[in-house]
Amino acid sequence: MPLDSLFNTLKVSGTGTRAQRLRMDTIASNLANVNTTRTAEGGPYRRQVPVFEEVFDEMLRSEYDPREDVFNGVQVAGVVPAQKPFKQVYDCGHPDADKDGYVTVPNINAMEEMTNLIDASRAYEANLSVMRNTRQIISETIGLLRRG
Amino acid sequence: MLEGPGFDKNCALLEQLMTIAANKQKVIANNIANVNTPGFRRKELKFEEEFLKAVEENDVEAVRQVEGKVVYSDDPTLQNAGNNVDIDKEMGLMNRNSLAYSLYTQLYAKKLEMLQLAMRPT
Numbered sequence: 001m002p003l004d005s006l007f008n009t010l011k012v013s014g015t016g017t018r019a020q021r022l023r024m025d026t027i028a029s030n031l032a033n034v035n036t037t038r039t040a041e042g043g044p045y046r047r048q049v050p051v052f053e054e055v056f057d058e059m060l061r062s063e064y065d066p067r068e069d070v071f072n073g074v075q076v077a078g079v080v081p082a083q084k085p086f087k088q089v090y091d092c093g094h095p096d097a098d099k100d101g102y103v104t105v106p107n108i109n110a111m112e113e114m115t116n117l118i119d120a121s122r123a124y125e126a127n128l129s130v131m132r133n134t135r136q137i138i139s140e141t142i143g144l145l146r147r148g
Numbered sequence: 149m150l151e152g153p154g155f156d157k158n159c160a161l162l163e164q165l166m167t168i169a170a171n172k173q174k175v176i177a178n179n180i181a182n183v184n185t186p187g188f189r190r191k192e193l194k195f196e197e198e199f200l201k202a203v204e205e206n207d208v209e210a211v212r213q214v215e216g217k218v219v220y221s222d223d224p225t226l227q228n229a230g231n232n233v234d235i236d237k238e239m240g241l242m243n244r245n246s247l248a249y250s251l252y253t254q255l256y257a258k259k260l261e262m263l264q265l266a267m268r269p270t
Contacts, residue, residue: 002170009174016181052185073181123183130177133246140253
């Protein structure tokens with residue numbers, strides 16, 4: 001039935017918008033902490049990066065039956081700290097400065113976060129328009145019942 | 149599946165085309181959902197050859213069995229994480245696919261209308 005498949009499409013796009021929203025949350029957290037020098041783990045805040053993975057089905061490897069509900073979109077494998085080293089900034093009046101007057105600040109580049117934010121919101125919109133589009137063709141299918 | 153004298157080959161054709169277009173929509177939605185997934189390779193639903201063959205042979209049963217195959221596309225990788233989804237291309241494909249689906253539903257509705265017309269007492 002086409003309708004089953006279309007309802008699953010809505011689910012798939014839903015995982016897409018959820019993943020992009022989480023990405024935006026992470027970016028917001030990174031931007032808010034761009035100057036944070038103290039954290040619970042000690043040391044400055046470390047940039048967080050969400051890692052996405054496809055919800056992968058074994059069946060897809062060889063023969064694949066499109067009727068089966070095998071496309072489940074994307075999921076978040078985890079939010080991991082970025083590996084980039086911290087930056088050293090000279091600020092001798094800062095309470096967290098070391099004996100030479102250098103402060104270790106988070107490994108966050110505000111510009112990079114902003115471009116990622118634009119990318120995330122574009123991708124979010126793309127998923128939304130797939131949803132809108134699918135919804136429209138679902139209602140057209142249901143509209144076939146209205147005749148007669 | 150609708151059967152009976154009023155439901156001819158064209159109905160079977162349209163039904164199958166709608167099913168395939170719905171599956172295609174799912175494949176495209178999956179590509180778009182994975183636009184930022186590292187190492188993801190985009191997929192396509194191929195059905196045209198199989199479908200055309202069945203139509204040319206005028207074989208209704210064969211038409212009804214066409215499901216298409218999902219294949220990995222070997223488009224060039226555009227992003228640095230080994231992902232070859234081009235969001236603009238996917239959006240274009242999605243729009244085309246949903247328009248095709250609308251066309252099939254409209255044609256199907258027309259078909260039903262004609263049936264009603266034929267049944268109407270004068």
